[in-house]
Amino acid sequence: MIAKLRGMNQSSSRPYFVNAFADFMLIGGASILFLALCAFVFKLNIEHLYPIAFWLNWVCNHPHFSATHYRLYAHREHSKLFPMTAWVIPSLIAIAAVASLQSADRMAPAFVKLYLLWSPYHYAGQVLGITLIYFARSGAKLSRFERNLWLFFCFSIFAASTVGAETARIDRHFYGILYPSLSLPDAFHRAVSFSMYASGAAVFAFWLKRRFSSEPAHWIVLLPAVSFYAWFIAGSRYSEFNLFVPFFHSAQYLIVAWTVQIAERSTKPGPRTSFSRWMKIESAKWYALNIGGGVLLFYLLPRLGKIAGSSLSVAEPVIIAAVQLHHFFVDGVIWKIKSTHGVNLVRTDLSQSKLNWEQAT
Amino acid sequence: MRIGRFILCALLFFTMPALARAEVTDPMLLLQTDAGTMFFELDTEFTPKTAEHIRKLVEAGVYDSVPFTRIERDFVVQTSDASERLYPLAANQRELLKPIALETSPGASRHVRGSLSLAHEDGKPDSGVSSFSILLAESRHLDGEYTVFGKLVRGEQVLQALSEITTDEKSRPKTPVRIIKAYIVPRGSVENNPDVSTPVNSTWLKTNQDRIAKETALLTENRKSDAWLLGSLALLFLISLGSLFHSSLRRFALLVSFLSGAGFFMTGLKYVPLMNDWQISLSFLALVFYFRLMSRFENSN
Numbered sequence: 001m002i003a004k005l006r007g008m009n010q011s012s013s014r015p016y017f018v019n020a021f022a023d024f025m026l027i028g029g030a031s032i033l034f035l036a037l038c039a040f041v042f043k044l045n046i047e048h049l050y051p052i053a054f055w056l057n058w059v060c061n062h063p064h065f066s067a068t069h070y071r072l073y074a075h076r077e078h079s080k081l082f083p084m085t086a087w088v089i090p091s092l093i094a095i096a097a098v099a100s101l102q103s104a105d106r107m108a109p110a111f112v113k114l115y116l117l118w119s120p121y122h123y124a125g126q127v128l129g130i131t132l133i134y135f136a137r138s139g140a141k142l143s144r145f146e147r148n149l150w151l152f153f154c155f156s157i158f159a160a161s162t163v164g165a166e167t168a169r170i171d172r173h174f175y176g177i178l179y180p181s182l183s184l185p186d187a188f189h190r191a192v193s194f195s196m197y198a199s200g201a202a203v204f205a206f207w208l209k210r211r212f213s214s215e216p217a218h219w220i221v222l223l224p225a226v227s228f229y230a231w232f233i234a235g236s237r238y239s240e241f242n243l244f245v246p247f248f249h250s251a252q253y254l255i256v257a258w259t260v261q262i263a264e265r266s267t268k269p270g271p272r273t274s275f276s277r278w279m280k281i282e283s284a285k286w287y288a289l290n291i292g293g294g295v296l297l298f299y300l301l302p303r304l305g306k307i308a309g310s311s312l313s314v315a316e317p318v319i320i321a322a323v324q325l326h327h328f329f330v331d332g333v334i335w336k337i338k339s340t341h342g343v344n345l346v347r348t349d350l351s352q353s354k355l356n357w358e359q360a361t
Numbered sequence: 362m363r364i365g366r367f368i369l370c371a372l373l374f375f376t377m378p379a380l381a382r383a384e385v386t387d388p389m390l391l392l393q394t395d396a397g398t399m400f401f402e403l404d405t406e407f408t409p410k411t412a413e414h415i416r417k418l419v420e421a422g423v424y425d426s427v428p429f430t431r432i433e434r435d436f437v438v439q440t441s442d443a444s445e446r447l448y449p450l451a452a453n454q455r456e457l458l459k460p461i462a463l464e465t466s467p468g469a470s471r472h473v474r475g476s477l478s479l480a481h482e483d484g485k486p487d488s489g490v491s492s493f494s495i496l497l498a499e500s501r502h503l504d505g506e507y508t509v510f511g512k513l514v515r516g517e518q519v520l521q522a523l524s525e526i527t528t529d530e531k532s533r534p535k536t537p538v539r540i541i542k543a544y545i546v547p548r549g550s551v552e553n554n555p556d557v558s559t560p561v562n563s564t565w566l567k568t569n570q571d572r573i574a575k576e577t578a579l580l581t582e583n584r585k586s587d588a589w590l591l592g593s594l595a596l597l598f599l600i601s602l603g604s605l606f607h608s609s610l611r612r613f614a615l616l617v618s619f620l621s622g623a624g625f626f627m628t629g630l631k632y633v634p635l636m637n638d639w640q641i642s643l644s645f646l647a648l649v650f651y652f653r654l655m656s657r658f659e660n661s662n
Contacts, residue, residue, distance in 0.1 A: 047547075084616060085658065092620050110627035121652045155649070163645065164453065184645060185638035237453065239420070332656040 015137035015218050017259040018350050023220060026255040027130065028227020031248040035235045044240045056247040058294060064250035065323060066293025067257040068330045070286075082333050089329050097322040101310035108318055109179040115321035116174060117162065120232060122328045123249055124158035127228040129335070130256065131221055137347055138218040146206055153199040154225055159192040161232035175317035200229070224252070260335065261286050263348035266357040275354045297323045387548035388416060390477075390511060392424075393541045396523050399495075399516030401477055402548075404509065407469040411479055411489075411510040414461045416545050418443070418491055423454045424543035427491075429523065431532050437494040438523045439480060440540065447539065462487040464508045472496050472503040475513030475520065497524050616658070623651060 016023040038044060072078050072086055079086035100108040128151055135142055142150070166182040167189050173179070203225070210217035231248060235241040265282050298320060305315025390401040403412040418424060424440070426447035431439035443450060443458060450458075461479070463486035472478060476496040481489040489508065497520070513520060526534045626644070 084612060088613065088616065089658075092617065096620070096624060106628060107624075110624065114623060114627045117648060118652055121649065122656070125656055159649065166645070182641060182645060184641055187638070188642045188645070328652075329655065329658060332658060 014349070014351075015134050015139075015220060016349060017255055020220075022255065024223065026251045027220070028223050028230070028248065028252065030251070031227050031235075031244070032230050034244065034248075035230050035238070035241050038235070038238045038241045046240045046243065049240055049243055053243045053247065056244070057298075059291065060254065061246045061250040062294025062298045063287065063290035064253045064257070065297055065327050066290040067254065067261075067286075068327050068334060069297070070289060070293060071257070071260075071334050072330050078334065082330075085329050085333055090326050093322050093326050097318050100318045100321075101305055101314060104177070104310070104314045108177050108314060112174045112177050112317055112321050113179040115325050116179070118328055119324065120158050120162055121155075122331065123228065123231070124154045126249070126253060126331070127157075127224045128154040130224045130252065133256075133347065134218065134221045134224070137349075138216045138221065140210065140216040140218075140221070146203075149199060149203050149206065150225070153196070153203050154228065156192060156196040156199055157225070157228050157232055160189070160196040161236065163189045163192050164236075175320070176313050177317045196233075200225075227252075256335070258283065258286070259348065259350065259353075262350065263353045263356070266353040267360055269360050275357050278357065279350075279353075388412070388545050389514070389548050390415065390419060391544040391546050392516075393543070394429075394519065394523070395538045395541060396526075397516060397519035399519045400514050400546075401475075401511040402514050403511045404470055407466050408464040408508050408510045411461055411464050411508045415479075415493075415510060417457055419543045419545050421454050421457055422542075423450065423457060423491060424540050426539055426541070428537060428539045429534060431494075432524065432526055432528050432534050433497075433532050434524055435498045436500065437478075437496055438520070439494040440492050443491040458490050460488045460490055461508075463489070463506075464510075465505045470509040470512060472500040472507070472509060473512075474498055475517070476509045477511035477513075478503065479508045479510055481507065495520060495523075612658075619651065619655065623648075 018026075072082070096107075096111055100111040131150055131154070132142070132147070163184050166184045167186055172181070204222075207217050207222060227248070231245045235245070262279060262282060301323065302312065302316040302319040305319055306312065310318075388403050388405065390403055392399045392401070403415065405412045423443045424446075427440050427443055428445060428447075429438055430441040430445065431437065443454070460481075463481070470476060474496055478494045478496060479489040480492040480494055481487070486506065493510075494507075495513070523538065526536060526538060528534050626648070
């Protein structure tokens with residue numbers, strides 16, 4: 001079985017987590033199609049979209065935060081491996097959150113601002129991570145220069161988008177908490193935008209070069225970054241599209257998290273049944289837990305803020321920011337954990353999990 | 362697959378009522394000014410292009426902090442161009458500032474008290490961009506010359522208060538008065554919102570003066586806040602050098618210092634508009650660097 005598991009690290013001509021269609025849609029294709037709909041087909045009424053976005057939050061966005069926490073805390077060995085991330089960081093964030101609840105006019109705006117700046121950066125990190133996974137899964141070996149180029153491109157999309165938004169000197173609010181703008185200069189925005197387009201052209205040129213020289217250059221490696229560009233640059237002018245960006249991000253996240261969950265569970269002996277049935281039961285259990293986790297993190301926890309003597313209107317944004325800040329820390333490490341056999345789980349796919357399950361059962 | 366279908370059906374079930382709701386067809390313009398709040402009806406029937414243009418500008422935040430620069434009693438209260446607002450325009454806001462053609466038709470509204478009239482350059486009727494006037498009296502000579510794209514429906518007292526502000530010889534108000542924020546809201550929110558009354562009274566002028574005094578006081582704190590911000594910045598850079606080492610204790614110290622450094626930095630943000638371009642660009646890069654290090658935290662394990 002170990003030999004088979006180790007096989008998962010080797011290059012494959014089939015880089016998908018699930019299959020071409022599911023990967024295309026969930027990694028970003030659906031968001032690109034939706035943007036095309038908003039831009040070229042018809043104008044959607046944002047008032048009608050709010051309830052959809054609201055429900056998608058509960059069924060997709062909140063569970064994706066929960067999935068991270070589940071992975072860290074549901075396995076004792078994981079929290080032992082990262083004691084700072086598991087115990088020290090949440091304690092410090094909790095202290096900052098309580099201070100923000102006590103000082104709604106000074107600390108809370110700073111806390112919320114930190115979260116709002118970090119959030120798109122975290123998106124960029126995820127996009128880069130998935131891109132590199134696809135490269136590895138398609139058997140491509142990136143040079144250090146090419147890897148850095150991708151890194152630069154992904155983070156310059158974040159920079160161009162954030163700097164663009166931060167040039168406006170208008171205070172905005174997050175769930176009613178007014179936070180200040182950085183008021184960055186326009187020239188800085190032009191510079192980072194130029195960097196974004198230049199590095200974008202460069203990564204595409206390298207990809208084409210691979211294509212023409214018959215090196216592995218699967219189309220899907222481009223998808224995460226193109227979707228990220230659609231979310232934050234091309235789609236930024238469509239408010240009806242912006243409403244769904246967190247959903248697209250979390251869908252991208254959940255497909256990876258789900259594949260890892262199935263891969264990890266597949267190596268353990270299970271009941272004698274079909275793989276398909278076993279997978280459905282495992283998926284339902286995992287998803288139900290994450291839905292519950294989402295309710296705990298985003299509904300019950302803010303209401304606990306009242307214990308600190310705060311009103312819900314302050315507790316809600318502060319706790320939401322705190323939960324997500326912790327998620328950013330956890331996410332930086334938690335998906336790099338290898339299985340007990342030394343296999344990097346994010347490189348597995350569903351067919352491999354099926355083989356593992358059959359071996360184990 | 363059954364689970365997937367069930368989730369899909371559940372989603373559709375919950376969202377169908379929302380999809381079936383009637384479309385909002387009556388956008389209203391809400392102007393929150395230093396003198397109080399006013400509601401305007403946008404004329405989407407006879408001046409659809411101008412109404413849509415104004416709607417886009419409002420939704421992009423273009424009118425936020427735009428001053429009223431012309432007040433002529435018994436004639437008009439006029440806003441400045443968006444370029445004269447307190448805060449510089451962002452790139453996406455500037456993109457929207459394009460001239461729009463004059464829209465008139467026999468059925469269009471006339472220039473009467475409370476009308477919203479799009480300003481344009483003399484002799485160039487198709488040059489209106491963002492500046493507009495609120496009419497204080499009937500001015501029929503302007504009909505057909507300027508686009509009337511809306512009318513006041515609530516906030517008469519505020520308009521009266523604006524018209525009574527003392528001005529200099531160039532009709533510029535002696536006390537600065539601005540649009541604090543403009544919104545597009547559905548009509549229902551005008552009738553149903555008891556909070557959006559007209560808070561105008563004799564004290565608004567005093568409140569405005571207090572605000573100006575506070576802004577002036579903030580400017581005098583400039584030097585102190587610069588030192589505060591640059592200090593935290595230097596702290597972030599210095600501590601980042603420590604990330605090269607990875608003992609548990611050092612990592613803990615690093616983490617605490619980083620979080621407190623970021624905390625100090627973020628709480629100093631209210632002074633950021635007073636920093637120069639170099640300082641603020643450097644601060645942003647330091648923050649990105651900070652995110653990078655924090656994302657890699659514990660990765661060495």
